[in-house]
Amino acid sequence: MLLGPPGSGKGTLAELLEERLAIAHVSTGELFRREVERGTGLGRRVSRYVLEGQLVPDDVVVAVMTRELQRRSLTRGVVLDGFPRTVGQAQGLDRLLMRRKQPLDGALYLTCRPSVLVARLSGRRVCSRCGANYHVQTMPSTRQGFCDRCGGRLVIRKDDRVATIKQRLVIDRAKARPLVAYYRRKGLLHRLDGNGSIDKVFQQALRLFGRQGWLEDDRVKNS
Ligand code: AMP
Numbered sequence: 385m386l387l388g389p390p391g392s393g394k395g396t397l398a399e400l401l402e403e404r405l406a407i408a409h410v411s412t413g414e415l416f417r418r419e420v421e422r423g424t425g426l427g428r429r430v431s432r433y434v435l436e437g438q439l440v441p442d443d444v445v446v447a448v449m450t451r452e453l454q455r456r457s458l459t460r461g462v463v464l465d466g467f468p469r470t471v472g473q474a475q476g477l478d479r480l481l482m483r484r485k486q487p488l489d490g491a492l493y494l495t496c497r498p499s500v501l502v503a504r505l506s507g508r509r510v511c512s513r514c515g516a517n518y519h520v521q522t523m524p525s526t527r528q529g530f531c532d533r534c535g536g537r538l539v540i541r542k543d544d545r546v547a548t549i550k551q552r553l554v555i556d557r558a559k560a561r562p563l564v565a566y567y568r569r570k571g572l573l574h575r576l577d578g579n580g581s582i583d584k585v586f587q588q589a590l591r592l593f594g595r596q597g598w599l600e601d602d603r604v605k606n607s
Contacts, residue, residue: 385464387563388494389556390549391501391508392578393585395517397494398465400586405599409463410452412445414515417541437543437552439469439559446476458486461598471562489598491567492589494578498553505549509538523582 386394398409416434419427426448433440449467456462468474481488507520513536518525525532543552567573574596576588593599 385468385488385491386466386494387491387560387567388578389496389501389560390552391504392494392496393504393582394465394494396523396582397585397589398463399516400582401463401589404586405593407461407463408456409465410449410456410467411465411515412440412449412467412469413465415448415452416440417515435542437548437555439555442470442472442476445469445473446480449473449477450480453480453484458484461489468563469556470559471566474563474566488572490572490574490592490596491564492592493564493567493573493575494585495575496578500579501553502546502549505544506546508541508544510541511536512539513537 386398388394395411395413398411401407402409413434416427416430420431420434421427426444430440430444432438439445445467449464453462464477468477477488504519504522507522509518509520509525510516511518511531511534514531514534516531516533517523518531518538525538529538530536531538542548564573574592576585576592578585
């Protein structure tokens, strides 16, 4: 599970872990944005929160993630990006994992300076088709304005406007502290320095995965 403020690199790290180590990831933000775009019942229910950078209520998030994780086999593991965001959601996840007898390996907490977060979020572009993340300066696509992976058009997320960014960071700060304490108490918290390049963050994650024995050795060596 990846914890950390918006812009700390959770989404990009989750994509790399999937690409290089074949560990699937589920991003609640991506999931909600897709539902909003499609105009589904769930999308209509959550759109106000998502567009304004507010947190979707815990009961909705836990119900959606329970359904999402129930339809997946978790034997190869899964990276959770952006869930849980509150202690209530963490407790909901605990109940679900207990029922499935699949304990959580760890919570990776990406720490990052506020100035870095704002710079990353304000330059972020996402693929409107597959959700892949880019940055105009640090991680541009090869063909400007289009996704390298699927050719979809790159857009600015509505909640990446400066005023909304600031609000999201304030909300996150309030919710993150108890959540981090929750996983520290359980002995599951691992801090990663999220200030550097994504490659540096990925290498830190890889070393942690190796130390914790979360991967077969060949996957770590080959990445
Ligand atoms: P993200 O892509 O993770 O930055 O999430 C985008 C938006 O989706 C957030 O600002 C929230 O409105 C909503 N969201 C995503 N994950 C959660 C969550 N675990 N709990 C509540 N709201 C969430």
